C-alpha cells in the first residue's frame with residue numbers, strides 16, 4: 183500500500199485552472215485580480231469587512247502585532263499548546279510571550295486561567311498589550327468566555343485561526359472572533375494555496391496599514407521613499423488564484439475531515455484507553471487533524487508504540503504539539519497553569535487526517551492501532 187501522510191495537500195481541478203489563468207494573464211506578481219478577489223472571498227467567509235492576502239499565516243500574526251503597536255517589554259498572553267509560529271511572531275516584535283495552559287474541555291486556552299491571570303496582572307498594573315488565542319486542530323476557542331474578559335480590560339484579541347478555516351462556533355465562523363484574525367494556506371492546512379496567509383479584520387484603517395506594510399511601506403512618491411519599516415509579505419497573484427480554487431471546495435474538505443474523525447471515533451470506541459480531542463457543544467470543528475490520547479495502562483501500549491507501529495507501515499502520525507512553555511527557545515518565559523497541555527503532549531497522537539483518505543486506508547490505520555493495543 184502507498185504511504186499515508188498526516189495531512190497532505192488535496193488540490194482541485196478548479197484551483198489548477200485558476201492557477202493557469204493567472205499564469206497566462208501574466209499577473210504573476212503580488213498584485214492582480216485574483217489577490218483582490220481572494221481577499222473579498224475570505225472577508226465574506228469570515229464575515230469581516232476586510233481581508234489582506236499575505237505570504238504566510240506567520241506574516242499575518244507578525245503584522246497583527248505590529249498594527250497593535252507592540253514594543254519591547256510588552257507582554258502578549260497566548261496559548262501554550264500551539265505551533266511555534268504563534269509564539270515566534272510575538273518575539274519578532276520584541277514582545278514577551280506569556281503562555282496560558284489548555285482547558286481540558288477544548289484543549290484551547292483556558293478561559294478561567296486567563297481571567298485569573300488578567301485580574302492578577304491588573305492588580306500589578308501590568309496588563310498584557312494583546313491576547314493571542316489559538317483555534318487548535320480545527321476547533322475554535324471558547325470565545326463566549328474569552329472575549330468578555332479581554333473586553334473588560336480593553337485588551338485587543340488576535341485570533342490565530344491558521345488551523346481552523348471553515349470551523350464554526352456558536353453560529354459564527356472561525357476568523358470572526360479576533361480584533362484581527364489570521365488564516366494560513368500552508369501545504370498541510372485544510373486547504374492550501376501552496377503557501378500563504380490572510381489577515382481579516384473589521385477595521386479599514388488596520389487593513390489599509392497592513393497592505394501598506396506588507397508592500398515594503400512605500401510612501402507616495404515617484405521615487406522610493408520610506409518613513410516606516412516595511413515587510414515583503416504580499417501574496418502572489420498565482421497563489422491567490424490557487425487559493426480561490428481551493429476555497430470553492432472548502433465545504434467538501436471540511437466534510438471529509440469531519441468524516442475521518444467520525445470514522446476514527448467509531449472504529450476505535452471499542453478500545454479502552456483511547457480518547458479523542460473533546461468537541462465543544464454548539465461548535466463545529468473541522469477536525470483539521472484528528473487527535474487522540476493514549477492511556478498506556480488502559481490501552482496496553484503507549485502513544486509512541488502506536489506511532490512506531492504506524493510508521494512501520496509507512497503511515498505518518500505525530501505527537502500533539504509540544505507546549506511552548508516546554509520549548510528550549512521559550513525556556514525563560516512565564517507560564518500560567520498546570521499540566522493539561524503537557525499531558526496532551528505526552529499522550530496525544532495526531533492521526534492521518536487528509537481530506538483524500540479512503541475508507542480502506544482508514545480501516546488499515548484503525549486496524550493497526552487496535553493491534554498495537556493488543557500487543558499484536
Ligand SMILES: *Cc1c(COP(=O)(O)O)cnc(C)c1O
Nearest residue numbers: 238239240265267268344366368
Ligand atoms: C500553520 C500555523 C501557523 C503558521 O502558518 P504559516 O502559513 O505556515 O506561516 C500559525 N499558527 C498555527 C496554530 C499554525 O498551525
